[in-house]
Amino acid sequence: MPILEASSLSKRFRRPDKESGFKGAVKHLMQRKYKNFTAVDSIDLQIEPGEAVAYVGPNGAGKSTTVKLLTGILKPSDGTVRVMGRDPHVERVANAHDIGVLFGQRTQLWWDLPVEESLKLLKHMYGVSDADYKARLEKFDELLNLGEYLPALARTLSLGQRMRADLACALIHAPKMVYLDEPTIGLDISVKDRLRAFLRQIVDDGTTLLLTSHDLADIEEVCERIVVIDEGKIAYDGPIEELKAHYITTKAVNLVLAEPADVPALAEKFPDYDWAAGEAASEVTVTYEPARFSTAEVLGDLTAQLLPRDLSLSEPSIEDVIRRLYAGELTK
Numbered sequence: 001m002p003i004l005e006a007s008s009l010s011k012r013f014r015r016p017d018k019e020s021g022f023k024g025a026v027k028h029l030m031q032r033k034y035k036n037f038t039a040v041d042s043i044d045l046q047i048e049p050g051e052a053v054a055y056v057g058p059n060g061a062g063k064s065t066t067v068k069l070l071t072g073i074l075k076p077s078d079g080t081v082r083v084m085g086r087d088p089h090v091e092r093v094a095n096a097h098d099i100g101v102l103f104g105q106r107t108q109l110w111w112d113l114p115v116e117e118s119l120k121l122l123k124h125m126y127g128v129s130d131a132d133y134k135a136r137l138e139k140f141d142e143l144l145n146l147g148e149y150l151p152a153l154a155r156t157l158s159l160g161q162r163m164r165a166d167l168a169c170a171l172i173h174a175p176k177m178v179y180l181d182e183p184t185i186g187l188d189i190s191v192k193d194r195l196r197a198f199l200r201q202i203v204d205d206g207t208t209l210l211l212t213s214h215d216l217a218d219i220e221e222v223c224e225r226i227v228v229i230d231e232g233k234i235a236y237d238g239p240i241e242e243l244k245a246h247y248i249t250t251k252a253v254n255l256v257l258a259e260p261a262d263v264p265a266l267a268e269k270f271p272d273y274d275w276a277a278g279e280a281a282s283e284v285t286v287t288y289e290p291a292r293f294s295t296a297e298v299l300g301d302l303t304a305q306l307l308p309r310d311l312s313l314s315e316p317s318i319e320d321v322i323r324r325l326y327a328g329e330l331t332k
């Protein structure tokens with residue numbers, strides 16, 4: 001049974017309907033008109049316990065609005081949400097005990113308190129036992145290096161330290177369902193790595209995760225499933241591996257040769273491969289379809305003709321695939 005189920009979920013916002021420019025603004029002041037804007041458009045989403053789901057889309061696609069609907073912060077205009085059988089907007093208090101939420105752009109730390117005091121307040125709010133609190137803090141310290149920041153005032157923390165403290169706040173009551181909206185935004189690569197390893201660990205321990213991020217490395221390292229939203233509608237929902245297998249249909253061999261090659265002659269000899277001369281005269285890129293030719297076969301053909309000094313293999317990245325999904329070039 002899904003831990004989270006959204007059916008035909010929609011959210012419309014009322015927006016000022018005004019003409020552009022100063023004249024439009026003045027006209028709007030005299031005669032206010034509004035129009036409806038659909039930020040989330042009839043989405044269906046089911047998440048099973050223990051899944052790690054990436055929720056991605058371009059700016060303004062409706063990700064944060066969806067997270068706000070799923071966590072009960074916003075009331076749907078249409079459709080339903082059930083998290084562990086509850087309507088999160090109606091049963092907000094009961095729901096809060098089972099979910100953890102982090103909005104990377106905001107903090108739930110009390111700004112003028114030491115981190116430790118924020119955590120203690122949350123401990124009392126959620127009714128966490130002393131033993132569980134101690135064990136969880138030890139774990140956060142081990143995985144996130146949190147201990148040294150516990151006595152620091154929240155407002156004195158760096159972004160990376162603040163994000164780690166916020167993660168601890170979101171997880172101190174061991175929620176079953178966790179929503180993280182851009183948890184690695186603005187962080188340096190080493191803190192990102194630490195956070196990703198931590199997230200992978202909580203998923204391996206059985207936590208269900210919905211993660212929104214513009215950083216596709218977060219997604220590939222933490223999640224198995226990806227849901228792509230664009231203009232409020234779901235454009236793709238499936239395993240990341242399937243997305244790659246479905247859309248990454250070409251691979252390439254990049255060769256650095258001992259001497260310049262006659263690319264047009266090679267293209268004539270091997271018309272099934274796509275040949276492109278590189279920036280330097282001695283560089284060639286050969287693109288092929290892995291469904292038709294094995295990499296060993298392609299390398300055999302190339303090394304029989306050419307004398308490579310160096311070679312490397314490449315394939316389109318998940319970034320390329322998602323960029324094409326956003327551009328509407330791909331449909332499932």
Ligand SMILES: Nc1ncnc2c1ncn2[C@@H]1O[C@H](COP(=O)(O)OP(=O)(O)OP(=O)(O)O)[C@@H](O)[C@H]1O
Pocket residue numbers: 013014015037039057058059060061062063064065066
């Ligand atoms: N309270 C609101 N009132 C009016 N419009 C809103 C409101 N909240 C969000 N929107 C609009 O809904 C759309 C979706 O916003 P949302 O914040 O969900 O996007 P997002 O996918 O999270 O974007 P980003 O990646 O930029 O954070 C945007 O066009 C935004 O301007």
